[in-house]
Amino acid sequence: MTPGRRSSTFTRLLRHGFTDPSAAERLLDGPELAPVRDDPVLLEALGATADPDLALHGLVRLLEAQDGPTAHRELLDTLIAAKPLRDRLLGVLGASAALTDHLARHPADWQALVMYEPQDLHPGLMEFERGLAGATDPVSLRVAYRRCLLSIAARDVCGTTDVAETAAELADLATATLRTALAIAQAHAPEDAAACRLAVIAMGKCGGHELNYVSDVDVIFVAEATEATTEAKALTSATRLASHLMRICSETTVEGSIWPVDANLRPEGRNGPLVRTLSSHLAYYQRWAKTWEFQALLKARPVAGDADLGQAYIDALEPMVWTAAERDNFVPDVQKMRRRVVENIPASEIERELKLGPGGLRDVEFAVQLLQLVHGRTDQSLRSGTTLDALQALAAGGYVGREDAARLDEAYRFLRSMEHRIQLYRLRRTHLVPVAEEDQRRLGRSLGLRTDPAAELIREWKRHTGVVRRLHEKLFYRPLLDAVAQLAPGEARLSLEAARARLVALGYADPAAALRHLEALASGVTRKAAIQRTLLPVLLGWFADSADPDAGLLNFRKVSDALGKTPWYLRLLRDEGAAAENLARVLSAGRLAPDLLMRAPEAVALLGDGDGTGMRGAGLAPRERAPLEQEILAAVGRAENAEQAVTAARGVRRRELFRTAAADIVGSYGTETSPAEADQGALVDRVGAAVSDLTAATLAGTLRAVVREGWGETLPTRFAMIGMGRFGGHELGYGSDADVVFVHEPQDGVDEHEAAAAANKVVAEMRRLLQLPSADPPLLIDADLRPEGKSGPLVRTLKAYEAYYRRWSLVWESQALLRAEPVAGDEDLGRRFTALIDPLRYPRHGLAEDAVREIRRLKARMESERLPRGADPKLHTKLGPGGLSDVEWTVQLFQLRHGWDHPGLRTTRTREALSAAREAGLLSAEEAEILDEAWVLATRVRNAVMLVRGRAGDTFPTEPRELSAVGRYLGYGAGHAGDMLDAYRRTTRRARTVVEELFYGDGT
Template sequence: MSLPLLADLPDTLQPLVGRNEQSLRAAVAAAENLSIDHWTTERWSHFARVAAASEFVLEQSLRDPAMLLGLVAAGELDRPFARGELCGQVAAAALAANTEDELARNLRRQRTRQQVRIIWRDLTRQADLVQTCRDLSDLADASIDEAYKWLYPRLCEQFGTPTGHRSGEPQHMVVLGMGKLGAVELNLSSDIDLIFAYPEGGETQGVKRSLDNQEFFTRLGQRLIKALDPITVDGFVFRVDMRLRPYGSAGALVLSFNALEQYYQDQGRDWERYAMIKARVVAGDQVAGAQLQDMLRPFVYRRYLDFSAIEALRTMKQLIQQEVRRKGMADNIKLGAGGIREVEFIAQAFQLIHGGRDLSLQQRPLLKVLATLEGQGYLPPAVITEMREGYEFLRYTEHAIQAIADRQTQMLPEDELNRARIAFMMGFKDWGSFHEQLMHWRGRIDWHFRQVIADPDEDEGEDGEVVVGGEWLPLWEEAQDEEAACRQLSDAGFADAAKALKQLAGLRASPQLRAMQRLGRERLDAFIPRLLAQAVEHDDPDLVLERVLPLVEAVARRSAYLVLLTENPGALRRLLTLCAASPWIAEQITRFPLLLDELLNEGRLFSPPLAPELAAELRERLTRIPEDDLEQQMEALRHFKLAHSLRVAASEIAGSLPLMKVSDYLTWLAEAILDQVLALAWRQSVARHGQPKRSDGSLCDPGFIIVGYGKVGGIELGHGSDLDLVFIHDGDPQAETDGAKPIDSAQFFTRLGQRIIHLLTTQTNSGQLYDVDMRLRPSGASGLLVSSLGAFERYQQNEAWTWEHQALVRARVLVGCKQVGAAFEDVRARILGQPRDLPKLQAEVSEMRAKMRDNLGTKATAAGTAANAFDPGVPFDIKQDAGGIVDIEFMVQYAALAWSHTHPALLRYTDNIRILEGLEEVGLMPASDAVLLREVYKAFRSAAHRQALQKQAGVIDAGQFANERRDVRRIWAELGLS
């Protein structure tokens, strides 16, 4: 946020200026060898403003003027610290101590010095909010760590070195900073929430009477707290709060990693997950600390969508609100309505819900989380802007309140003097104008908070709270007889009430429901009435119920998904709409409930990204996963494919994406995935064997392409399409790779191809990526999995059948080496552009088409060629029967083979629509026929897509498209095909 410059001192503060200057001059005069005669007008101006606002800075300056003058002389009030500079000063103070009392004194004096510097720079706006919070957090980190480093060797000397039973290695403590310290967001008078841990059990070594490791680290923790927390004549370093540890104040001060993991796994509560989001290793053993955080991450971030987090946050907020009301804390800018805590709750709700799957949300600083929520599309930019600006305003206000007297409070002052100070520090002319702006931001934050955290059962009308779908609760709980239940269902619009009631009874009696725990059953009981209330809003509630209940049964044991739909009525509405429209979508979501996440954002659901955004999004997702975590990479690829496939299908159903765009998106999706799969397979293969070489001795990088045939080659992928692929390389088959375990290039590329197929086809919890068909490679299933470019060309020239050249018409490079890709395009052009004997070509294309009709066409109509082929009620196979899709494809392929020798432009594209346009442009096909074939082809493919979304075979009534099919057969015959 951009704060106004400090205004002139208000009248209330003017009398303090002269008094404070006189007091400082007197304190300097009373000390030896100090002078402020050299101070500039600007320095006095800064002092006047800071001292008038902050009693703490004034008091410390008068108490120890040498400290203030030292800061001035070093220029530390006028510049930010370099990285590590603050830590170095704290370390020097700790190192100078010879006793624990000296350690405590030195750290306290260092804290006072840094606090004066930080407040000065904050109030003169030489440091922004982030820098102020970082300085305060760095001060805490350094104080804790340097005290630990000072104490640890001395306790080892006294009690022996703690040693692990299992590892036999010396043990160090890990200090986790929680809350604002963990997030590097400390305020001017924060306490610090800490948790102490050590890696493993054992006992101390090197002394006669050894101690258990826990006893050793408990004593160390007690002394560490003593070094930081107690208030002495020198003040304090930081107030230490240990209540966030397991079992709170009643629990052990220090626990082993195993004990911590066991506690959080068995007894960890929702608020502890919330707290652990910001946990950071602030002192002690950083390496062991990273291992501890890896152990605890599954407790914080669940791999599934966890909307139960909202329930927990809502409960926490209600408890806070009760406390606020009880203690009269409405003016608390942290805990009150529209306060700092509400912004934190909003951010952490999204982190807890989505952070297990979206690793970009696994970060601590709130402002960075807000930026991620905007960048990843969780919240609109306008909402994020308001929350960020409101949060910054509140945090600056918090610092202003605490700067006055270095007190840990977020309460707005009631006295006129301190109100004037707050308004002045915040850049306002008076309290009224400041307070008006403050209430504006609190109102906006509270409004946004309610949108995210509010209970969906809350009705904002005057009638108080109502339960959505409450009229259906007695029916679900069997609190009424069967006749009354059927009557209620019938009155609400169910055509077969008895069947619907039976389906609900079947769900109640299912093994999954009987095995549910109490919390899960409560969530189900809250959800079913909502489901019924929304189902009856549809034209066919029977169909909705039939398709959605299998999903409910599938997720019953993972009731967080039920919470997702309960908490998000819009997501439930979209689920029912999509399931009613497509059993294929209903089945996909039932098999992979993680797709429910996609229903949360309506704008994103019906707006799939373009090719560059698709590729960039997938790259970003995979870069967040460690390179050696293959399992998580495979899951990320599969979830990405499932999610975007659903978005395309939803857009098609909604009518926002026409057929051609559907195929475009599905093809772009396949290309983005293949690009990353090739990169993964290449990295793994090179790591094992090194890089292969070309015949000129240069390294392949990767010297490999994936060629797409069929639908993916023709940019015509549909829902559930497999991929027809061919792998080609330009390595020297005889040369060996340059790694520690060298193999010849031919073997390397074969293994690379096998690795790619493995990554694409392996079944995981999220299914497989694609079915892959490699039979279009040279020599088909009996041929090499990967061909060199030279071998591919020789095969196509000397051995390939005409139907293989037909397939080559639709072949294009999907991903891989651009150099090899360009060479492949040259080979393709030479093969397809050679002159051909047209009668022979017509005969071979016709013969192949006849075989396909015989094997794959409708028997009852002789594949659409019999006299009854156009009769209503007779089946017509959209793809295989005469006059269908394959006839049009064969005509396009025949034309490309027949005439590309004289019209090479026909080879520019691989999709049927643009090849037909090319035939029209060069005059090889009448415009009327070319237009007709394009429109019929699109109509057939649209019908096939609709069938697929309905989980039906590509067979329709022969009465449909009768005239179109006759035209296709006419053009077929006019091309000389039989």
């Protein structure tokens, strides 16, 4: 070869993907390829293989092995003339060193790739049985098996079959091999064959028609006696035949082995008899089988031996498989088993484990099988042993979202293709991604990756495992699964005919109306109705676990009607963590949350995982004040006028009130919550902070809207709102008014009268806008805590406040200022107001005795004059003994008397101040705990009344269903309302005893 030609060939070889072009040149210049070395077709075909160097070397070996010049020339001529053969043969040579070795030992077997008929494209069991028909011993069976395997691999690497078809062909070839091996064993021992009926049941991937190139073939053997023999003799004969069959397939010969036949999935595993009768199998599965054994039977399929006996085995055990989900702890057991598999992977291999590792093939298979076993009890369309077919059926039935199913399908196909090509190279059983770059390059090219095959392979592998891992967590640990599994078989998929009895049993007061709702939700053949039929049996139970199941179902129908055409709604309930249970709890807990949701149905999305972690109600976590205010101000900025701006602000408030109410309800049920969330005080603090922040943000948005419409961007006077009472204390309830005082200070150069007029106009317009008719919970501004109360001006300047407090301030006003905190408007002005009032609320020398007596007199007067006529004082949460006022006035007396000496008392929050008083030694830990418990309980009752009735109230409702709903919120089951009232009286009575000592005695 001339230097110029050599240089040209060298470049072409590099371009066609050869990594060792020098060696390739030598092979091309050898005598074996002399007739075709200049044919560009050959080089193009080699360059299309997974490993052109390996393919070229294998081709030379195959040519060298041909029996004489005629056979050599026939192979070359056919190779160049017939593209299908060329692609198949070179494709195999470039992907499988093991099959290349086979061809070198059996050089005529390349002719098995010549055929290109329809049955050759997609052969079935009959074609493989014909391919193995001449095998009469283990060695000839291995040769025939490899010849058939050669044709499967050729179709695979050329793309004639996809990965699912390839796996099915491998399973059919395994079936034909088991049948042939059994025939050889029976021919070797005809007396044993005559003494028994033996059936071979394929399990695992062979049973599921999704076998790998190299895999154990899992089987179970079942036998029966013939008429001429006893059962004992039949089992002995069947065991000899089964053992011989296993040796034929598993033992290594001069032609290697086929694959191990593994019978360890049989009853009792390797400790149990290899062969049992059908009745023995049944007895074991009825009494002793574990959960995983029923999961394994999902793929059982008779493949060899006595067909009638094999089918009888499947028919007898299938009902057990599809009722396995009713076993105690079925879903947790399956989930635990999957976790054990991952935990047992060696640390050095887990990152390379394609099958068993996180995001691997087993994650897809376990998720699909768990969904099948739970829902397949009532839906026979799900009863497939093939993973991809089952996944498609789950998507069609609405059990898995179409998009999720498509992503899982794509990922599973890619991972199975990787597994196939890894095993095909050496025909070794492995699931580890290779680490050598040359192996990754060959593997990547075999999957069609060409630019940078090794890097692209790893990138695609990681991408698909990430998808599988996320969706496995989403589907496999779906809380709805366990709930569905625990239903009785007739309840697992809603049947309208059987629904009435279930509704009555669950406590629905109006089953006829409930049936109408169910029919509207679940009848029909739409995908929406199919998903509803899956969801509703569980939802009905959750609704029934409330004080008003009928209201819960009615509200669910209203939400579903509003969101029925929204694609994410039912998907959210089916797929996303605890969304369905959260919704059921919220819709049946009272009026407030459902009413808010009906006004903004899209807020259902808040009930899901939110952050994708699977944590219960993560979307219900309260939002911080700053982003909340930014959202409202942005909405106000987009509005055309002040009224539209306030409507937009109300929309945000409505959604956030729902978020807070839903989180409160979900947390109050105490299911799967963290200890902090289950703590009653923490729930109260979270509601108070969330509602107070939301109110402040809404007022800030309303202020911005008023200023922008009346004055543009700048008001003639600085303006601030000071929160008072529960608002200033971050303790607002759902129905609380916003107690505020207004302060302003003229801008430089602005006349005081003009500034005052502007400030008063702002206040009047804000109050008008917030009082416009709306279906939302009202937000009322109450300014009665200002100096001189209702008789005083609505707005004062900072100087006017200073003059008033210096000359006229009364002790009750100092007490009211204990909870004053800026909430909106000019921040600097708010801080200066706070500095102005600090000496009044935390006096340097404490309180004089006459001031203490005045506070006690005011408290006694309030108790006697403000309690509503006819109300039971002992159950009034605000004014009753041991209620909110008792605790708050006691704490506030501590603050007025000792706030100067103990900085921890300088807080607007009641519970913080109580804790600080305890740390300062002003009361005992027991006294502080008693007061805190009473305050938290009274606040919880007020919140519960608002959630249940949809309107504020300071005492327990009298209507039985409402009282029961308040009880459920407070943790009392049905029929325990009396216990709840007794506990409230007991708690507040203890608190009143402490108040008598600390507030009216000398304790403070």
